[in-house]
Amino acid sequence: MLTLFHQPLCPHSRFIRLILGEYGLEARLVEERFWDRRDQFLILNPAGTLPVLIDEGQPPVPGAAIIAEYLDETRGQAEPLLPRDPGERVEVRRLASWFNDKFHAEVSGPLTTERIFKRYMTAEQGGGPPDTDAIRVARHNIRYHLAYLGWLVRTRNYLAGDRMSFADLAAAAHLSVADYLGDVPWSEDDAAKNWYARVKSRPSFRPLLTDTLAGVAPATHYANLDF
């Protein structure tokens, strides 16, 4: 039995939910208010971050990249989302890290912190009104990432090569959160938009499209497969 500690609009958690869906794995989802820094949660992951996967009989698996590697090693034999060739693995990991680390630092991290998580935090936890400068910078940055993504998928079937991989799921997970908030300028890049429409129409994506947050309505086109 798998359990995933997550937040519905945490992009790293969504990346893992997509992997679970693609591998056909059921997991119990537990919403963790990570900003509360619960003692029992810090025992599972001393870093205090999401997501954390629990696979009974194994140590807790913390962090998007580490969970992805773990699921590939223990559940990914039939249809791997990480290729077997060392050079191809580099490209998948490079682009997964691009979105999990760089895009998160420049776009999806500031957007989720300022527009979502700060609503739930106390002042001591860092809550309060959103920093509009941080949001403005994130909305500026996303345009460069969208252009890079479009440039990649104009020459490749999927982000890191011929087949769908962790790279596509990481990119789509982070974009999906910005899209929920209406912060993706899709009209700027048709190739990126078409790639996202393909990933978004996969069955693994459906649970993400029904997530809603009290007080933060999704953009009108968010759940629309033909946006």
Add this chain to the structure above:
Amino acid sequence: MLTLFHQPLCPHSRFIRLILGEYGLEARLVEERFWDRRDQFLILNPAGTLPVLIDEGQPPVPGAAIIAEYLDETRGQAEPLLPRDPGERVEVRRLASWFNDKFHAEVSGPLTTERIFKRYMTAEQGGGPPDTDAIRVARHNIRYHLAYLGWLVRTRNYLAGDRMSFADLAAAAHLSVADYLGDVPWSEDDAAKNWYARVKSRPSFRPLLTDTLAGVAPATHYANLDF
């Protein structure tokens, strides 16, 4: 033939140099002034960060964690620094990420940026006098990391278990940069200090101890194995 684009006091580059040393691999070292954002370097790694490993006939391998996985997969068969058991791999990757990501964000990143790299950058590149607040916060943060490291090695032979692994090399690489700058309060934790003395005395560490930077002399005890 391997080539590593690096900076002598970049902790992520040092992590890879330690792995190369432990695996007995020779690599040509090329100093990259990453803040110049050279076009030819951005072709190797569009993210513009260090380190980058070139293994002829393969795509460039960017980033400390991705290079470590690549070297394990292609060169680590005899004496793996990443164990073979999935649960043990989680703990090694968790702690390697702790130092490559969390310790870097809270300690070694601010220290190297403020005390070293900003000396070489132009004003447009972000250069200038060090931000003394950032340095003060980093010196405050390192104490918690040192206590956590000491707590781990009081119950384990090495950081992630019985055997030396990527976790030890990542931790030692990041600490070595803070140690060069005289910013590690070793007297606060004997267990951490003893662990570091063991890793520091390995042959793979020797090249790091002879690195010196014009204008930034190492702490007097830096190269001393009995510090």
